[in-house]
Amino acid sequence: MTAGSTEPAGGTASNEMLRVENLTKHFPLRSGVLGRRTGSIRAVDGVSFSLGRGETLAIVGESGSGKSTIARLIIGLHRPTSGRVLFRSEDITGYDDARMRRIWRDMQFVFQDPHASLDPRMRAGQIVAEALAIRREGTVAWRAEEAVRLLALVGLPAEHATRYPHEFSGGQRQRLGIARALAVRPKLLLLDEPVSALDVSMQAQLINLLHDLQAELNLSYVFIAHDLAVVRHIAHRVAVMYLGRIVEIGPRQEIFEQPSHPYTQALLSAVPIPDPEGREKRSRIVLRGEPPSPSDPPSGCPFRTRCFKVAPICSTEPPLRDVGGGVMSACHLAGPAAANSAGAAEAKGTVDA
Amino acid sequence: MTAEPLLSVRDLSVEFRTGGRSLRAVEEVSFDLFPGEVLGLVGESGSGKSVTAMSLLRLLAEPPARITAGTAHLSGTGDLLKLSPRALRRVRGKEIAVIFQDPMTSLNPVFTVGNQIAEAIGLHRRRREGRPGYLEAEGLLELVEIPHAAVRARQYPHEYSGGMRQRAMIAMSLANDPKVIIADEPTTALDVTVQAHVLEVLRAAQERTGAGMILITHDLGVIAEMADRVAVMYAGRIVEIGSVRDIFRSPRHPYTAGLLQSLPRIDGTSDRLESIPGQLPGLADMPPGCRFHPRCALGAGRRRCQEEKPTLFPSGEAGRAVACHFQDEMPIDPAMRAAS
Numbered sequence: 294m295t296a297g298s299t300e301p302a303g304g305t306a307s308n309e310m311l312r313v314e315n316l317t318k319h320f321p322l323r324s325g326v327l328g329r330r331t332g333s334i335r336a337v338d339g340v341s342f343s344l345g346r347g348e349t350l351a352i353v354g355e356s357g358s359g360k361s362t363i364a365r366l367i368i369g370l371h372r373p374t375s376g377r378v379l380f381r382s383e384d385i386t387g388y389d390d391a392r393m394r395r396i397w398r399d400m401q402f403v404f405q406d407p408h409a410s411l412d413p414r415m416r417a418g419q420i421v422a423e424a425l426a427i428r429r430e431g432t433v434a435w436r437a438e439e440a441v442r443l444l445a446l447v448g449l450p451a452e453h454a455t456r457y458p459h460e461f462s463g464g465q466r467q468r469l470g471i472a473r474a475l476a477v478r479p480k481l482l483l484l485d486e487p488v489s490a491l492d493v494s495m496q497a498q499l500i501n502l503l504h505d506l507q508a509e510l511n512l513s514y515v516f517i518a519h520d521l522a523v524v525r526h527i528a529h530r531v532a533v534m535y536l537g538r539i540v541e542i543g544p545r546q547e548i549f550e551q552p553s554h555p556y557t558q559a560l561l562s563a564v565p566i567p568d569p570e571g572r573e574k575r576s577r578i579v580l581r582g583e584p585p586s587p588s589d590p591p592s593g594c595p596f597r598t599r600c601f602k603v604a605p606i607c608s609t610e611p612p613l614r615d616v617g618g619g620v621m622s623a624c625h626l627a628g629p630a631a632a633n634s635a636g637a638a639e640a641k642g643t644v645d646a
Numbered sequence: 647m648t649a650e651p652l653l654s655v656r657d658l659s660v661e662f663r664t665g666g667r668s669l670r671a672v673e674e675v676s677f678d679l680f681p682g683e684v685l686g687l688v689g690e691s692g693s694g695k696s697v698t699a700m701s702l703l704r705l706l707a708e709p710p711a712r713i714t715a716g717t718a719h720l721s722g723t724g725d726l727l728k729l730s731p732r733a734l735r736r737v738r739g740k741e742i743a744v745i746f747q748d749p750m751t752s753l754n755p756v757f758t759v760g761n762q763i764a765e766a767i768g769l770h771r772r773r774r775e776g777r778p779g780y781l782e783a784e785g786l787l788e789l790v791e792i793p794h795a796a797v798r799a800r801q802y803p804h805e806y807s808g809g810m811r812q813r814a815m816i817a818m819s820l821a822n823d824p825k826v827i828i829a830d831e832p833t834t835a836l837d838v839t840v841q842a843h844v845l846e847v848l849r850a851a852q853e854r855t856g857a858g859m860i861l862i863t864h865d866l867g868v869i870a871e872m873a874d875r876v877a878v879m880y881a882g883r884i885v886e887i888g889s890v891r892d893i894f895r896s897p898r899h900p901y902t903a904g905l906l907q908s909l910p911r912i913d914g915t916s917d918r919l920e921s922i923p924g925q926l927p928g929l930a931d932m933p934p935g936c937r938f939h940p941r942c943a944l945g946a947g948r949r950r951c952q953e954e955k956p957t958l959f960p961s962g963e964a965g966r967a968v969a970c971h972f973q974d975e976m977p978i979d980p981a982m983r984a985a986s
Contacts, residue, residue, distance in 0.1 A: 355837035462925045463691075492690035492864065497908035497921035504917055519837065522867075522910035526917055549912060563842035564912050565867030569890045572871055579846055580839045581791070583807045 309382065310481055310513040311367065312343040316376035318362055322588055334588045336362040338537035339376070341613075346480070347507065349514040351524040351545075353560075354534035357587050360517045363534075364483045367515070368402050369393040380481070398428065401474035405486035408466060411458040417444065417469050418454030424476035443472045448502060464495030468502065475506070481513045488523055500526055521564050525549055533557045536587055536595040539613060541627075543620030553616045553627040556596045594625070602626055650721060651678035652825055652858045653702075658716030658727075660694075660701050662929070663709055669929040671697045673882045675716070676958065679826065679858040684849075686873030686890065687862045690905075690926055693879040695862045699828050702726055703738055720826070740770040743819035745848075747831040749811040753803040759814050760784065760799025767821045786817040789854075790847045809840035813847050820851055827852060827859045833868065845872060866909055870894060875965065878902045881927050881937040884958060888966035898961055898968045898976050900944045936971070944972050 319333040337359040344350045354360045365371045367378055369388060377386045385396055404410045411420060421440035441451050447468040458466055467487060474482060488496045506512060518524050524531060532542040541554040552558045559578040582599035585591055591598050593608040606625045613623040660672040672694040679685050687695040700706050702718050718726040723741060746752050754762055763783035780799050787795040790813040803811055819827055833841040852859045861872055869876050877887040886899040897903040907920035924941040927933060933940050935952040945951030950971050958967040
């Protein structure tokens with residue numbers, strides 16, 4: 294991380310793949326027969342991060358946190374209200390489709406539900422070959438061959454090339470979606486909840502596949518997920534979002550082992566542990582308030598309505614600041630990560646009592 | 647366990663008829679539910695966990711579904727699978743309450759939540775006991791930690807958040823003091839911080855009423871937190887059943903072991919996960935013999951696994967049963983964590 298920088302660490306300038314600066318997206322809220330603008334949903338509110346080559350940044354958050362909107366802003370499916378997106382140092386903010394087409398060769402999107410994004414009337418091989426045709430490369434025969442190679446790369450045997458999407462299981466369809474995304478030889482994959490719809494035994498296969506592909510092709514991933522356990526196995530760095538903002542960002546180990554933000558602490562503590570031993574003794578931070586609406590976020594710290602550590606200072610907005618260990622945290626009360634875990638244990642006690 | 651079971655299911659088989667074919671979704675499923683316990687039914691898509699539970703209350707559309715064999719004895723009532731429609735209506739919501747994954751499909755959008763809870767109480771009450779009102783509904787909403795219950799009881803479902811709706815469903819399920827609560831993926835649609843609260847409320851409600859609970863989920867974490875005993879299902883059959891501690895400590899069916907090892911964990915330390923090779927079989931192309939054999943390392947190339955269906959066989963600790971021909975070859979205490 295660059296010393297003195299206000300932005301979270303990522304790649305150094307030379308191998309930086311993606312940089313997002315102060316990204317903001319407000320969706321208008323309209324009502325009445327005239328569709329007058331009566332307010333706005335602050336889906337993404339001043340988000341900054343960067344991503345290096347071959348690196349995985351996980352963006353985690355619950356519903357309404359704005360994590361998927363970020364991915365859509367990066368790929369150009371939405372236009373940001375303000376802020377900038379830089380892809381390999383090129384400012385692509387507000388590019389139209391014509392100019393984005395060149396960018397999309399290097400930046401691909403994998404959706405949660407591949408079924409919705411795969412043409413049901415095309416065979417698997419054709420789906421991948423079509424993506425190759427976009428690059429206007431090779432002959433028809435070469436593309437068909439290349440499609441089979443890409444299918445093999447994601448673990449689908451050659452005979453599957455003639456199958457239609459509905460003949461695949463959920464896990465295989467997700468592999469097909471990845472093969473198609475890889476066809477244009479991208480450098481960055483935006484993965485929006487890629488394993489959330491899959492069964493556990495399929496999830497593990499896909500996570501391993503993503504590791505293999507990253508190692509082989511030096512890919513960068515933006516991995517959007519709500520499942521912290523999955524993130525633990527895939528991310529290098531983690532950004533935790535709450536109501537459109539990053540509340541904490543840092544290296545995986547720090548985030549999981551010494552979370553500094555009370556929301557991260559509550560989020561981690563809420564995950565059910567697949568181990569019945571000692572479950573009675575386990576203390577858990579249970580948040581009781583209802584999550585606020587992004588159309589009407591609380592003033593000051595957005596988490597203060599549900600926070601178990603809330604203090605008078607929380608009525609002012611906490612800046613994202615360096616708390617040590619490469620971690621940036623948006624909490625007035627967050628100390629250096631190490632000193633903080635004792636405080637968290639104390640807080641658990643009071644909440645559970 | 648020495649108590650009499652509340653519910654005893656034996657050899658339950660359920661088929662679906664489509665396109666002139668019969669597909670077996672559930673095959674020879676047997677289990678007992680004891681008073682005051684939480685029995686987890688865990689499995690992946692197509693394992694038959696929901697079909698099993700829904701067939702107990704005959705909530706499946708028949709046709710295409712058909713219960714082809716089995717009994718489900720509810721203490722004090724008799725075989726649920728042989729009840730008349732009238733008798734079934736008396737059981738549903740009274741003896742056995744169900745909590746579904748999506749409360750929006752079970753709550754009526756045009757009535758207030760309090761009204762609907764009062765209606766649920768009134769359905770199973772004699773006329774001379776009087777009409778239940780908002781007051782009783784409010785009491786139940788307070789029980790599931792819905793703040794300002796008096797105000798909330800007069801609101802409509804769309805005014806509730808997802809977690810509150812699910813807690814309201816729990817309140818409704820408690821309305822008639824059921825003997826058995828069936829919770830079908832009750833927290834799957836919820837965010838993790840909301841899930842923690844709903845599970846806590848569900849656990850408190852179950853302990854308070856002393857009901858037996860069948861908790862259906864695909865999430866082994868939820869099972870580990872909530873269940874006393876667990877039945878692991880694969881492709882329509884129970885492959886292993888026993889106390890949640892025994893099964894998580896030392897799974898004796900290769901599928902259970904594989905499933906536990908493939909779990910991503912927030913306390914995991916390795917990037918890669920152990921994975922079970924192959925795909926989940928579809929209903930239309932169930933492998934013969936043991937349904938898990940094409941993906942099983944233990945059964946690889948073994949004829950017996952390809953030809954003969956293993957049945958649940960008592961194994962080790964009391965109440966433990968495993969459906970694997972070669973369960974004796976399973977390591978006794980495998981390293982359960984993928985990380986080490």
